[in-house]
Amino acid sequence: MWTIFSLFFLSFYPSLLWGQVNEKKMKRLEKKMKLMERELQRVKTQLQELQDKTSSSEELSSRLDEVEGGMEELSNQNNIKFIQENTLSILQRYFGNKIVNLTGYYDFEYNAEDGKRTNGFRQHHVALWIQRRIYDFNFFTEVEFEDSPFAEGKDSTTSGPVLFRGAIRIERAWGEYLFGDLFRIRMGIMLTPDYWNVNNFPTTTPSVLRPIHVRKILPRDFVGVSLYGDKENLAPGIGFGYNLWIANGPNPNEGHADSNDNKVVGAKLILHLPLQIFDKMDLAGIFYYGNRSNGDTDTIWHVELQAELLGVILMAEFARGHTRVDAPGTQNTKSYGGYALIGYTFFEKYTISLRGEILDLTKTFDLQRRVLISFRYRPIPQVSIKFDFYRHWDKTNGKPNYNGFAFSFAIFF
Incomplete structure (x- = not known):
């Protein structure tokens, strides 16, 4: 043996x-x-x-x-x-806690739209992940280089360098203590835990483009403290997860300080449902409440679903927001957005999907809509080649409707 x-x-x-x-x-x-x-x-x-x-x-x-x-x-x-897919846990099992895990991803794209000036190639991301676990303490950060940034030329007013295209930023960074599966505490900059926002990696998503409502209603990230946990088999056939956080409100310098005394609070609850016919059935809800730097107050509800059955993929998200404007005589605003996706994975390497999306930031009627047909090929788990074909309807300021195409090549390393 x-x-x-x-x-x-x-x-x-x-x-x-x-x-x-x-x-x-x-x-x-x-x-x-x-x-x-x-x-x-x-x-x-x-x-x-x-x-x-x-x-x-x-x-x-x-x-x-x-x-x-x-x-x-x-x-x-x-x-x-x-x-x-389990590098860190295996390294730690056989070599102890002295391993620093360095990994990341790279993706390259081509985008084309009817009558648009955005047609062309795009060197989108180079992201580096650094992770180190020391017993029950864990550190993680993601440094992202987006659109190949560089500096060139002089500013005519200051004679200083002019920055052309792109950005370098800390996408995520945290330290945490792991008490167990159901109780962990994390401090740092984190992505708001709606599903597509957190899992928006080019080698794992079924499409090149993310849904149009993502990061438009719920904020992209927050700086604060989070308590979270997840256990797939908490009871026979059913699991439970949660994420509770308190953070600085959205403002230009939220990594350094809050812009007011009122903090943002949020909660996500996840159910791994005991429906035996499905390989996966997760249902989750998010509540978000807090003040912006300008004094406006956001209240947001969000629901999401992910299910898998014999290669069939079902995904859906819907968010509704209400903003109380901190200005006398100004009307409060409402927003909503979401998507529904059905897909099928065959021969383990190929996935085809259909997704319908909607976004309305002022609660008129169907301000923006988009339908995508996407195809993904993964010759090995670390490599993804994807194609999107889509139609976009936009009523914002009389903008024309248009068709589009997107391609991406991504490597997880």
């Missing part, structure tokens, strides 16, 4: 430096491996007891070979599908 586990470890060692953490898949894999190990031990015990009985011994020896072969097959499956 030790020989099997030694070969198992050596078989996946070359792939340790690939992929990203996926604890849920690791737990399922470990459960399978434990079941196989128990079966192997049971067969060996029976073989020892019946070694004098030739026919029984031959039968059990054959079964033992099948179990060992099953474990080797599971090891190979692990190497291909799971280990590359």
